[in-house]
Amino acid sequence: MLEMTDVSKTYPGGNVALRNINIRIEQGEFVFIVGPSGAGKSTFIKLLFREVLPTSGSIRLNDVDILNLTAKEVPYLRRQLGIIFQDYRLLPDRTVYDNVAFAMQVIEAPYRKIKRRVMNVLDLVGLRRRAYSKPNELSGGEQQRIAIARAIVNSPSLVIADEPTGNLDPETSMEIMEIFQEINNTGTTIIMATHDKEIVDSMGKRVIAIEHGEIVRDELNGVYGYESEQ
Numbered sequence: 521m522l523e524m525t526d527v528s529k530t531y532p533g534g535n536v537a538l539r540n541i542n543i544r545i546e547q548g549e550f551v552f553i554v555g556p557s558g559a560g561k562s563t564f565i566k567l568l569f570r571e572v573l574p575t576s577g578s579i580r581l582n583d584v585d586i587l588n589l590t591a592k593e594v595p596y597l598r599r600q601l602g603i604i605f606q607d608y609r610l611l612p613d614r615t616v617y618d619n620v621a622f623a624m625q626v627i628e629a630p631y632r633k634i635k636r637r638v639m640n641v642l643d644l645v646g647l648r649r650r651a652y653s654k655p656n657e658l659s660g661g662e663q664q665r666i667a668i669a670r671a672i673v674n675s676p677s678l679v680i681a682d683e684p685t686g687n688l689d690p691e692t693s694m695e696i697m698e699i700f701q702e703i704n705n706t707g708t709t710i711i712m713a714t715h716d717k718e719i720v721d722s723m724g725k726r727v728i729a730i731e732h733g734e735i736v737r738d739e740l741n742g743v744y745g746y747e748s749e750q
């Protein structure tokens with residue numbers, strides 16, 4: 521469960537990115553964050569993993585006040601989240617397997633457990649056969665699948681994605697969305713910022729629209745709603 525109460529963010533220099541955000545997202549929901557460029561979507565996403573701290577307000581994730589964590593506790597928070605970016609952010613000189621296994625190695629999981637789990641998530645994203653390839657030998661869609669496998673390997677309760685299909689063609693984007701749907705089917709919450717009208721309109725999920733830093737719409741079974749932003 522995610523709860524934001526009266527959250528505002530003004531960046532140093534005075535840019536107001538978010539104003540008075542109040543939102544509650546239950547475990548297992550699938551939520552799109554939409555809005556025009558500069559609306560505050562990325563800032564909203566970054567607040568969730570403490571990449572950015574709000575100027576005021578409170579954020580609770582699974583009943584933990586994430587703004588009151590010590591520096592030591594922040595990595596622990598991030599390990600409970602799966603985070604996916606538009607530009608994949610893979611380690612280029614490591615294999616697909618290593619890119620995914622790395623997230624488990626840092627928490628010192630036993631070798632056998634790592635191997636079993638990495639192969640399972642590579643299966644889920646359809647890349648088991650490419651386990652020993654390097655990222656640059658794969659297509660953009662395949663690289664994003666690796667990033668998704670890495671994000672879910674530690675079974676996070678929440679997966680956060682910022683424009684995950686931004687560099688992909690429509691067909692590949694829909695395949696990626698099928699993987700997100702499968703992850704969501706296991707009870708994992710998904711929060712995704714996107715400009716992709718086709719995806720939002722075809723998925724029929726909760727849609728939270730942000731404009732000028734404010735929530736202007738919050739609909740179950742919503743649509744994209746920003747024609748000029750396709």
Ligand SMILES: Nc1ncnc2c1ncn2[C@@H]1O[C@H](COP(=O)(O)OP(=O)(O)OP(=O)(O)O)[C@@H](O)[C@H]1O
Nearest residue numbers: 531532535536537556557558559560561562563564
């Ligand atoms: N690090 C920063 N320092 C100062 N201002 C920032 C910073 N990051 C974002 N902003 C400003 O905050 C506002 C919201 O930006 P944000 O990146 O959250 O929007 P967005 O909806 O994700 O946009 P886009 O769809 O173009 O990525 C914008 O006015 C932006 O210029």
